[in-house]
Amino acid sequence: MLRVSALEKRFGGLAALNDVSFSVAPGQIKSVIGPNGAGKTTLFNLIAGTLSPSAGDIHLDGVSIAGLPAAAIGAAGVARTFQQPRVFASLSILENAMLGGHRFHKGGFLACGLGLRHTRREEEKLRARAEKWLDFAGIQSIKHRNASELPLGQQRYVEIARAMATGAKLILMDEPAAGLDETETKELGEMVRAIRGTGTTVLIIDHHMDFIMSLADEVLVLNFGQWLAEGTPSQIQNSEIVIEAYLGSDDDA
Amino acid sequence: MSILTFIKQDAVHLNTARVALFLTAILLVPVVFGIGYYLNMMIFIAILSLPAMGLSLLSGLSGQLAISHGAFFAIGAYASAILSTNIGINPVLSTLLAQMIVALVAAAIGAVVLRLRSHYLAIATLSFAIIVELVIKEWSGLTGGMQGMLNIPAMGALGREATSDIQYYYIYWPITALLLLFALNLSSSRIGRALRAIREGEPIVDSLGIQAAEYKIGIYIISSVFAGVGGALYAHFVGFVTPATGSIMFAIEIIMVLALGGFDRLWGALVGVVLITLLNEYALGFADYKKIILGVTLIAVMLVFPRGLLPGLIDLARSNKYGRTA
Structure with a gap:
């Protein structure tokens, strides 16, 4: 239902996102992971129309939404929750x-x-x-x-209630478990499954590996703005290239 | 009990009940106190309440202040004066037609200016106000220039015209009350809700598929038309207009009204108009230093009570009360 093709976003000379392609099947929970600065939030901002892509395309149910104003994309069926909750x-x-x-x-x-x-x-x-x-x-x-x-x-x-009330087909959740304790994270996982249960597709960014691995149908890994890997949670967990990227970032931290 | 719960469920019913009560009280005033000079002052309060309520809608819902309400008051006054005096359209119709002109100008200004935020809006609308004042002074063929326009027909239609203060009182207050009801309804409706949300975070509102810009322009137009109606009512009541009608000084007095009555409450705007009218009448009327006093008061109020004097004092009274019991 969502197809991202060769998406690119440059800020001045710096590529925050470079040639990223993937797709999300309807009714799926797909997770986007990657070290800090991998371009995850930039990806969300591009899909939601907060930023316009420098190159590439985004299709929602076969219709290109890349570069449309945020309100038009919201009306087309994309809702989001923010890293820091932004309620009125x-x-x-x-x-x-x-x-x-x-x-x-x-x-x-x-x-x-x-x-x-x-x-x-x-x-x-x-x-x-x-x-x-x-x-x-x-x-x-x-x-x-x-x-x-x-x-x-x-x-x-x-x-979440606000996003669901928009009748969204796709919900973008940016680190929804940030700042939650173990019990709260578990409850949130149930909530995300319930969202999927309504037929809504979920694209979710998170750092909590346990949370993501038990929740996601598919995982996309970004690293330094590049597509690094994609697959089921178990494939990703055992992927050497992913482990390497994460160990590398741990060394930096 | 059942009527009360019924009213409580619906904001429109509640607003209607309150405004009906208010209007009844206002309409009974001449019955109780008889006809006197105060009627004249009360008519001016009804007129001035319109630009004040208009600005209160804008600042209360969108959090922005405009300095264009004097200019739209002037446009409403001059447009209705020209249409009725020069073309011979009856004043009821010319008052309505003038509002279409006000709405068109406000839409054009809004489309350009509302991309700007808070104090930028104030500065941009200030330049618009300066232009309007200049046009009124210089385009003497249409506006009478510095002399202004005299002999503007009295409010009325079909050969029936208001001739006395008491008649104006009974025509103008219902108009003001109806527009107050309109403003209250708008404020408690989905439109008011959307505007309050836009004030907190326009990007989030956009993400919900709502065109925030349309709402901002819409409320600016409505708000300006309130000022325009006030201008037209003014012109037909006093019978003349001059460049002083709706000057920038007037726009600042309207802001002063809100500083007294509160920037985000429509009823407060009415209280503010009463206060400023009394101040003008009994304290500052012809004083040369009126502008200085108003200016200093405005700054003082906004420093101490950023939401306005009345809400500030209410908060203060509340906290004192709780302070004592605690």
Whole structure:
């Protein structure tokens, strides 16, 4: 469903990503791993439209989305969660999730200002959609709290509910387990499987090897902006070239 | 109980109930206090509330301040004055037509300027305000230049015109109340929610498939039209306009209104207008040093209470109360 071909991103003379090609099958959990500076987040920014590629192409369900504005890619069915959770802190959890479904519901400036009945019905539908995904993310009971009051771990679930409410076909998750303890990481793994269970495809960056290896259907390894290896978790775990890359980075650290 | 819970469930019902209560009280004022000079002041409060509410919508939802609300007040006033005085269109219609002009100009300005953030918006809209003031002064064939325009027809249509303050009072306050309701509804709707989100993180909003730029331009247009309606109502009430109508000084007074009443609350804008009207009337009316006092007060308020004087004092009162009990 996602096909990345010969993707390249240069910042000045520096290639952050160079000739990277891979594809993701529908309903798969695919993980992107690699040492720091491997270009993982750059890859996500290119797919989501936060950055435009210098060369190469990205297809979502056969349609090229490379270089489109972020809002167009969001509307095409790509949602994301961020490395540092980025919730709308001054809004309630419910409102955060409602913004995910925002684009499906009507109501322009005039209709909303006049408080037309139609707009209010749309608002009810939007609320129902949001609540469904709050339920899914297990945060329905705290929906009226301000998103800023939540600990980081729970803000992640607000992001997930918001992303799912967009009706995304593909969710990009950038290090969702960062800062979580063992139990929380396990719960998050269950959540990611539940996302796959809805038919949504997941592309996930993470450093926690145990987490990724038990979760991913396929793993893509990047190193210094280059495609290094791709395969099932066990293939990757036993790949000498991958082990070497990681040992190398450990020496540096 | 059941009515209360019903109202609580729906922001539109709640807003309508509050504004209806407010308007009823306002409309009863002349019944209780009789007809007097204060009516004139109350009509100006109804008029000035419009640009203030407009700016409050913009700053409360998008977190941006514009210095163009004086200019749009002037455009609304002059456009309606020219359409009714020179072309003979009735004032009700000319007030409405003037808003189409205001909306078009605001859309053009918004499309260019809203790529800029916070204080850049203020500076860009300031230059726009300077241009509008210049055009009004120099294009004397259309605007009457420095002399302005006299004998603008009174508000009305189909041969029925307002002739006394009490009539204006009963025409203008319902208009202001309806626009207040519009602003409150907008603020509590999906549009308000999207704008608050954009204020916190435009890139995240974009990632949700929402065109953030459209919302920013939309609220700027609506906000400017509020000022434009105020201008047209002003022109037909006082019967003349001059370049002082909607000058940059006026735009700064509107910002002062929000500094008093709060930058993010529509009801606060009304309170701010009342305060500044009373200040002008009883303390500063003709003083040469009025500008200095306003300027210094503005700086002082924004340093001590960045959200505005009224919200700042409310916070202070609350924390004192909790401070004592704790």
